[in-house]
Amino acid sequence: MTQPAASIAAVGFVGLGAMGLPMAQALLARGFVVRGHDLRTASTAALVEAGGIAAGSAAAAATGADALVLMVVDAAQAEAVLFDEGALEALPPHGLVVLTATCPPAAVTAIAGRVSASGRRFIDAPVSGGVAGARAARLTIMAAGPSADIAAVRPLLAAFGERIFHVGERPGQGAVMKSVNQLLCGAHLAVAAEGLALATRLGVDGRIALEIMGGSAAASWMLNDRGPRMLEATPEVTSAIDIFVKDLGIVMQAGRDSRAALPIAAIAHQLFLSVSGRGEGGADDSQVIRAYRALNGP
Numbered sequence: 001m002t003q004p005a006a007s008i009a010a011v012g013f014v015g016l017g018a019m020g021l022p023m024a025q026a027l028l029a030r031g032f033v034v035r036g037h038d039l040r041t042a043s044t045a046a047l048v049e050a051g052g053i054a055a056g057s058a059a060a061a062a063t064g065a066d067a068l069v070l071m072v073v074d075a076a077q078a079e080a081v082l083f084d085e086g087a088l089e090a091l092p093p094h095g096l097v098v099l100t101a102t103c104p105p106a107a108v109t110a111i112a113g114r115v116s117a118s119g120r121r122f123i124d125a126p127v128s129g130g131v132a133g134a135r136a137a138r139l140t141i142m143a144a145g146p147s148a149d150i151a152a153v154r155p156l157l158a159a160f161g162e163r164i165f166h167v168g169e170r171p172g173q174g175a176v177m178k179s180v181n182q183l184l185c186g187a188h189l190a191v192a193a194e195g196l197a198l199a200t201r202l203g204v205d206g207r208i209a210l211e212i213m214g215g216s217a218a219a220s221w222m223l224n225d226r227g228p229r230m231l232e233a234t235p236e237v238t239s240a241i242d243i244f245v246k247d248l249g250i251v252m253q254a255g256r257d258s259r260a261a262l263p264i265a266a267i268a269h270q271l272f273l274s275v276s277g278r279g280e281g282g283a284d285d286s287q288v289i290r291a292y293r294a295l296n297g298p
Contacts (some may be wrong), residue, residue, distance in 0.1 A: 007066065008032070008153065008155065009032065009033060010033045010035070010064055010065050010066050010067075011027055011033065011034050011065055011066065011067050011068075011069060011156065012036075012037075012061035012062040012063070012065035012068040012091070013027070013034055013035070013036040013037070013047075013052075013061060013068075013069045013071070014036070014037045014038070014058050014061050014062075014069070014070050014081050015038060015070060015071035015072040015077075015101070016038035016040070016044060016046070016047055017038070017040075018131045018238070018239075019130070019131055019134040020038070020043075020071035021038075021043055021046055022131075022134040022137070022160070023071060023100070023134050023137075023139075023159075023160040024036050024047055024050075024052060024069075025047070025050045025052075026134075026137040027156065027159045027160065028047075028050050028051045028052055029159070030155075030158075030159040032156065032159065034051075034052040034053065035053040035055045035064075035065065036052050036053070036054065036061060037054075037055040037056070037057060037058050037060065037061040058082075058085040058086070058087040059086035059089070059090040060090070062086075062087040062088070062091040063090045063091075065091060065092070065095060066092070066094070066095060066096065067096040067097075068087060068091050068095060068096070068097050068098065069100060069156075070082075070100065070101060071100050071101055073101065073246075074101065074102075074103060075103035075104060075107035075108065075111065077101075078101060078103065078111060079107075079111060082097065082111065082114075082115065088115060088120065089118075091120055093120065095120050095121070096121045096123060096149065096152065096153055097115050097120060097122045097123070098123045098125050098156070098157075099111065099122070099124055099125065100125050100141075101126065102175075102178050102179075102182065102246070102250060103126070103175055103250070104175065104250045104253050104254065105172045105179065105257075106172070106253075106257060107175075108124050108171055108172045108175040109170070109171060109172035111171075112145075112171035112172065121145070121146075121149050122145060122149075123143055123144070123145040123149055123150065123153050124143065124144040124145060124171035124172060124175055125141050125142065125143040125145075125153075125157060126141075126174050126175055126177075126178035127139040127140065127141050127142075127160075127161065128140045128141075128142070128185075130225075130238060130239055131238040131239065134160065137159065137161070138162040139161045139162065140161065140162070140164075140165070141157050141161040141163065141164045142165055142167050142178055142181070143164060143165065143166055143167065143174055144166070144167050144170060144171050144172065144173035144175075144177075145169065145170075145171055146169055147166070147169065150166050179247075180251075182247040182248065182250070182251055183248070183251045183262065183264075183265045185222060185247075186244050186247065186248045186251070186265065186268045187264050187265060189244070189268075189285060189286070189288060190267070190268040190271050190272070190288055191268075192213075192222055192223040192226065193226075193286070193288045193289035193291070193292060194292055195209075195213060195218070196209060196213075196227060196231075196289060197289050197292035197296065198292075201297070201298070206230075206231045210223075210228065210230075210231070214227060226284075226285065226286040227286075229286035229287075230287070230289045232286075234283075235284045235286060235287070236284065237283065237284045239284065239285045240281060240282050240283065240284065240285060241275050241276050241281045241282070241283050241284070241285050242281035244269075244272045244288070245269070245272045245273055245276050245281065248265060248268055248272060251265050251269070252265060252266060252269060271288055271291040272285075272288055272291075274291045275291050278290075278294070
């Protein structure tokens with residue numbers, strides 16, 4: 001077991017979901033002391049089983065921590081944890097807040113300002129790689145913040161991240177890059193579903209179509225990862241439709257804020273919305289293919 005850097009040894013972790021739990025477990029494997037909080041008792045129990053400490057509240061998770069990692073659903077939840085539930089006040093004066101969730105850039109900038117005003121430090125560090133990347137501790141991390149703070153938190157990020165990029169000195173720049181990343185992920189996923197839906201509608205076996213596309217110039221990571229699940233009626237949920245409803249909504253907001261036209265992202269967003277609107281937002285995101293089946297038939 002390797003030891004964490006002396007500057008960060010104790011970590012508070014809020015958000016032990018499908019990605020957060022393996023991220024926290026990876027920190028434990030690297031020798032960090034992790035005090036975790038989640039509303040789901042099964043998640044905190046799993047953390048304890050791995051050697052962590054269960055915290056009954058977000059403030060309890062932050063108490064005594066050198067760094068507080070937030071792997072929450074959205075910016076509103078991050079704000080609630082920090083400012084309404086007392087986590088920021090409980091974090092020691094030298095503490096670092098590390099926001100790894102996907103949030104709008106403007107919201108991240110605002111949160112960072114409030115954290116900095118309290119005297120604590122803030123790192124904007126959204127992650128990409130999904131549940132598989134989190135379980136393998138091979139996430140891509142797009143970190144933004146002052147260079148000295150990035151250096152201090154890098155050993156923590158390296159526990160669950162394989163590729164760590166310092167994308168800028170200002171919090172919010174990581175969120176910008178994550179928005180761009182999600183634009184491409186959502187568009188790739190939607191167009192992969194469109195191609196596979198067309199092939200099967202025209203009578204080509206979906207497995208053969210997927211093998212051909214996945215090994216040709218048409219291939220993408222999203223096609224090869226999600227394509228097999230598109231052929232299943234009810235695949236395991238590793239990332240839900242509603243996650244892309246949220247993430248592409250963030251992309252569209254970033255476009256509006258910057259007066260940037262994003263027509264392809266808008267179409268992809270509408271496809272995910274259409275599936276969610278039928279009450280299927282909890283389905284695996286590969287099931288965006290249902291939008292095409294609803295439009296065109298099986």
